[in-house]
Amino acid sequence: MTLLRATGLTKRFAARGPLGVKAEFTAVDRVSFDVGPGETLAVVGESGSGKSTTARMIAKLMDPTEGSLEFDGEDVTRAKGAALARFRAGVQVVFQDPFSSLNPRHTVERILTAPLVYQGIAPNGSRRAHAKELMERVGLNPDHSLRYPAQFSGGQAQRIGIARALAVNPKLVICDEAVSALDVSVQAQVIELLRRLQRESGFSFVFIAHDLAVVRQIAHRVAVMSKGRIVELGDTAQVFGDPRDEYTRTLLAAVPRINPEWDRRRRERVQA
Amino acid sequence: MSDLLVVEDLTVTFPTARGPVDVVRSVSFTLGRDETLGIVGESGSGKSMTSLAVMGLLPKGARASGSVRLDGVELLGRPDRELRRLRGDRMSMIFQDPLSSLNPYYTVGLQIEEVYRAHRGGSGKDARKVAIAALQQVGLPDPERRVDYYPHQFSGGQRQRVMIAMALVCSPELLIADEPTTALDVTVQAQILGLLAGLRKDSGMGLVFITHDLAVISSIATRVLVMRQGEQVEYATAEQVFAEPRHDYTRMLLDSIPRIDDPLDEGVTA
Amino acid sequence: MARYLAGRAAGVVVILLLVCLFTFVIFFTLSPDPAVMICGKTCTPERIHQIRDALGLNEPFLTQFFSFLIGIFAGRDYGEGANLVHCAAPCLGYSFQTNQSVWDMVVERLPVSATVAIGAAVLWLLVGIAAGLVSAVKEGTWWDRAAMGLALGGSSVPNYVLALALQYVLVVQLQVLPFPQAVAFGDDPVVWFQSYLMPWVVLAAGYACLYARLTRANVIDTLAENFMRTARAKGLSPVLTMRRHALRPALTPIATIFGMDFAALLGGALITETVFGLNGVGKMAADSIAKNDQPVIMAVTLLAAFFVVVGNVVVDLVYTALDPRVRITAR
Numbered sequence: 001m002t003l004l005r006a007t008g009l010t011k012r013f014a015a016r017g018p019l020g021v022k023a024e025f026t027a028v029d030r031v032s033f034d035v036g037p038g039e040t041l042a043v044v045g046e047s048g049s050g051k052s053t054t055a056r057m058i059a060k061l062m063d064p065t066e067g068s069l070e071f072d073g074e075d076v077t078r079a080k081g082a083a084l085a086r087f088r089a090g091v092q093v094v095f096q097d098p099f100s101s102l103n104p105r106h107t108v109e110r111i112l113t114a115p116l117v118y119q120g121i122a123p124n125g126s127r128r129a130h131a132k133e134l135m136e137r138v139g140l141n142p143d144h145s146l147r148y149p150a151q152f153s154g155g156q157a158q159r160i161g162i163a164r165a166l167a168v169n170p171k172l173v174i175c176d177e178a179v180s181a182l183d184v185s186v187q188a189q190v191i192e193l194l195r196r197l198q199r200e201s202g203f204s205f206v207f208i209a210h211d212l213a214v215v216r217q218i219a220h221r222v223a224v225m226s227k228g229r230i231v232e233l234g235d236t237a238q239v240f241g242d243p244r245d246e247y248t249r250t251l252l253a254a255v256p257r258i259n260p261e262w263d264r265r266r267r268e269r270v271q272a
Numbered sequence: 273m274s275d276l277l278v279v280e281d282l283t284v285t286f287p288t289a290r291g292p293v294d295v296v297r298s299v300s301f302t303l304g305r306d307e308t309l310g311i312v313g314e315s316g317s318g319k320s321m322t323s324l325a326v327m328g329l330l331p332k333g334a335r336a337s338g339s340v341r342l343d344g345v346e347l348l349g350r351p352d353r354e355l356r357r358l359r360g361d362r363m364s365m366i367f368q369d370p371l372s373s374l375n376p377y378y379t380v381g382l383q384i385e386e387v388y389r390a391h392r393g394g395s396g397k398d399a400r401k402v403a404i405a406a407l408q409q410v411g412l413p414d415p416e417r418r419v420d421y422y423p424h425q426f427s428g429g430q431r432q433r434v435m436i437a438m439a440l441v442c443s444p445e446l447l448i449a450d451e452p453t454t455a456l457d458v459t460v461q462a463q464i465l466g467l468l469a470g471l472r473k474d475s476g477m478g479l480v481f482i483t484h485d486l487a488v489i490s491s492i493a494t495r496v497l498v499m500r501q502g503e504q505v506e507y508a509t510a511e512q513v514f515a516e517p518r519h520d521y522t523r524m525l526l527d528s529i530p531r532i533d534d535p536l537d538e539g540v541t542a
Numbered sequence: 543m544a545r546y547l548a549g550r551a552a553g554v555v556v557i558l559l560l561v562c563l564f565t566f567v568i569f570f571t572l573s574p575d576p577a578v579m580i581c582g583k584t585c586t587p588e589r590i591h592q593i594r595d596a597l598g599l600n601e602p603f604l605t606q607f608f609s610f611l612i613g614i615f616a617g618r619d620y621g622e623g624a625n626l627v628h629c630a631a632p633c634l635g636y637s638f639q640t641n642q643s644v645w646d647m648v649v650e651r652l653p654v655s656a657t658v659a660i661g662a663a664v665l666w667l668l669v670g671i672a673a674g675l676v677s678a679v680k681e682g683t684w685w686d687r688a689a690m691g692l693a694l695g696g697s698s699v700p701n702y703v704l705a706l707a708l709q710y711v712l713v714v715q716l717q718v719l720p721f722p723q724a725v726a727f728g729d730d731p732v733v734w735f736q737s738y739l740m741p742w743v744v745l746a747a748g749y750a751c752l753y754a755r756l757t758r759a760n761v762i763d764t765l766a767e768n769f770m771r772t773a774r775a776k777g778l779s780p781v782l783t784m785r786r787h788a789l790r791p792a793l794t795p796i797a798t799i800f801g802m803d804f805a806a807l808l809g810g811a812l813i814t815e816t817v818f819g820l821n822g823v824g825k826m827a828a829d830s831i832a833k834n835d836q837p838v839i840m841a842v843t844l845l846a847a848f849f850v851v852v853g854n855v856v857v858d859l860v861y862t863a864l865d866p867r868v869r870i871t872a873r
């Protein structure tokens with residue numbers, strides 16, 4: 001059983017060269033993968049390797065140049081109208097740049113309840129209560145539900161994006177660097193929330209991140225991208241424990257670590 | 273010679289419907305030339321507001337009190353006209369959210385060039401060369417072509433590197449970097465950290481580096497400031513903060529870092 | 543890009559054909575028999591039949607419609623034998639009232655309407671944008687409140703009230719302006735200017751109020767953007783910050799609204815032209831409606847539709863040029 005299947009997704013951007021000659025740039029090159037129900041697929045890799053572009057294509061926010069997309073057993077590559085609406089109800093996205101994805105003129109309450117309104121779902125309780133509950137879940141102060149996005153910090157704005165995605169009980173949530181602006185303790189809390197939702201309601205996640213330690217904690221499978229292609233795709237344990245591709249090995253070797261000498265001294269003091 | 277940046281008793285206040293709220297309360301720190309101050313802490317604890325206050329760029333309505341001195345000269349309360357000459361030239365800042373911090377209507381080339389031309393003058397041609405070199409320096413592939421791209425044509429990490437290039441173009445003495453590497457993969461991140469460390473050594477640039485990645489802090493910071501709910505809970509050398517943290521919050525932070533070598537809690541093979 | 547343009551052009555043609563059909567249905571089949579109107583009081587049934595024949599009104603509907611279309615593109619003939627009249631290529635028929643070629647009437651009056659529209663547009667853009675800009679920069683000050691209060695009040699004053707008031711004060715009471723006359727620019731520039739001044743002001747007033755409020759709102763939103771903070775962080779001069787970083791994002795949406803407003807005006811400013819007795823397309827429309835001069839009504843409707851539809855395409859093209867994010871880059 002698969003929830004989402006991408007086959008040969010390709011995206012080429014036409015750039016206007018000198019003299020109007022068009023140069024083409026292949027941002028995503030024949031990428032295929034699938035995501036099962038209740039599964040978390042992490043996508044890691046080079047900056048500019050096409051992760052966000054892939055995310056936009058599987059969220060149907062951008063049409064692929066080539067390739068096809070299946071969701072819930074249905075081909076949605078060219079979905080329109082009712083089929084597209086069904087797809088939209090099932091798939092939510094948390095975007096990489098939090099402020100650009102929140103309407104600056106709407107209050108948080110309005111942002112959080114808008115998805116319900118679009119899809120004609122009645123919230124349990126009043127709108128305000130619903131928004132406040134969502135805010136609480138992601139560790140935001142519910143008293144701030146009438147503030148505007150600009151009145152929040154970067155990490156707080158990011159959590160508004162997460163709360164919005166969770167508002168409608170989607171089947172698949174695509175998280176593009178969704179926890180990168182959070183401090184480690186809030187991050188742990190949000191990740192715990194995502195996992196609990198996955199256990200309870202069977203959400204699937206496509207989780208794009210640069211923090212490999214986080215990826216290792218929450219992903220079932222990992223896809224490594226470089227220069228528009230998936231260079232390695234495997235179980236988390238395999239990719240981290242026994243990386244096959246050269247690029248994956250470089251990546252793992254470059255993960256910054258806390259000065260081990262300092263870390264050791266701290267642990268010793270804790271034990272003492 | 274005096275310290276590059278001295279911040280004393282900095283408080284930032286926002287008027288809200290329920291009366292004034294201090295989002296930064298009595299923060300003090302000192303940054304020497306050739307030093308890196310790492311600021312870490314809770315999301316929403318006032319890290320960005322602290323740096324905006326130093327730059328004199330607080331949002332409308334916010335007020336800063338205390339003292340901020342760059343090279344012995346008080347900055348708080350100075351007219352914008354005078355701060356303008358410093359900003360982008362002697363002190364510059366890399367903002368947290370690169371997409372919204374770049375103007376969607378202009379090519380990144382123009383946005384980098386205009387800093388250079390505002391402070392160094394020179395012809396458009398020179399500025400363009402400088403912009404291309406700056407993009408090259410931050411490891412952006414194909415800079416001669418990408419210099420004419422618009423922000424939306426870049427990936428998240430590429431935009432972040434554009435912001436970095438923009439901040440470095442006039443070789444500032446003070447650079448405030450607000451989460452500058454969150455969208456970078458670890459190899460590019462290492463490259464950027466190397467670049468910043470090099471500038472610090474070669475030209476004595478002082479660096480304030482805000483991040484949630486404590487491993488990064490441990491590798492580049494000389495001193496560390498830990499913030500929580502607008503207050504500074506710990507301020508000490510990096511070694512002290514990491515090896516002998518004094519405050520509970522710092523300890524809690526260090527304990528919650530996900531580590532790449534830890535065994536996994538669900539019993540999957542490590 | 544070429545493909546896109548071809549697509550849009552095809553769209554324009556289809557829409558204009560539909561408008562043709564629609565107006566044709568309404569004016570030629572639903573309104574009173576034009577032959578009766580032309581014939582006047584002393585009329586015999588034979589005379590009516592003759593007229594109907596001459597106008598081609600006895601043909602089936604579709605034949606009439608196609609004759610009309612062919613007339614526009616290739617010209618057509620009316621009547622037969624000695625009465626035959628050839629109507630050359632853009633043929634819109636003849637006025638029932640004056641027997642003048644409708645196309646000639648349009649060509650004669652369009653410059654007047656264009657003059658009114660262009661002059662007013664310049665005026666309302668200058669005043670509206672300047673006022674909105676100052677209000678945005680001085681948000682919350684007494685200037686802002688006064689200007690916006692005026693703008694709000696101004697947009698609710700009907701055109702003709704303002705026109706009559708101005709005329710009464712400036713022409714009748716103070717006599718600083720002459721009564722508007724139909725003078726060509728080349729004949730007497732001063733009188734020309736004096737004649738058009740009031741129409742310009744009257745027409746521009748409402749738009750200026752609207753544009754001032756739009757500009758203010760857009761500029762305030764833009765000033766709150768994160769990229770404005772970046773511009774300040776770069777140490778750019780306030781003038782450059784404003785001119786380059788704030789104005790372009792704030793005014794781009796206004797450019798598109800302006801395109802539509804202006805296009806609509808080219809089809810004639812009915813009230814203003816009538817009040818000031820200017821012989822423009824708007825007045826022609828008013829007169830033809832009053833006298834049920836069907837060919838002329840058809841022509842004005844088509845003309846207005848043409849400007850609006852073409853204006854729409856131009857606006858879209860301008861918008862793509864102004865906003866890099868919507869430029870057509872994907873194939």
Ligand SMILES: Nc1ncnc2c1ncn2[C@@H]1O[C@H](COP(=O)(O)OP(=O)(O)OP(=O)(O)O)[C@@H](O)[C@H]1O
Pocket residue numbers: 013014015025027046047048049050051052053054096424425426427428429430455456457871
């Ligand atoms: N609209 C566009 N026009 C042209 N090129 C584009 C466009 N959008 C993205 N690209 C290019 O496509 C490539 C992939 O971008 P993408 O945003 O998918 O990368 P990413 O893997 O998400 O990187 P990051 O980790 O830095 O966010 C980049 O090289 C980018 O410059």
Ligand SMILES: Nc1ncnc2c1ncn2[C@@H]1O[C@H](COP(=O)(O)OP(=O)(O)OP(=O)(O)O)[C@@H](O)[C@H]1O
Pocket residue numbers: 150151152153154155156181183286288295314315316317318319320321322331368
């Ligand atoms: N305009 C505003 N009005 C009221 N409060 C504000 C406003 N802007 C920011 N704040 C509050 O100020 C506090 C500090 O924000 P700041 O952006 O400095 O946090 P931060 O430490 O940078 O967090 P992050 O790591 O999430 O970016 C936050 O709690 C935020 O809610």
Ligand SMILES: [Mg+2]
Pocket residue numbers: 051052053096176427428429
């Ligand atoms: Mg990305």
Ligand SMILES: [Mg+2]
Pocket residue numbers: 153154155319320321368450
């Ligand atoms: Mg911040």
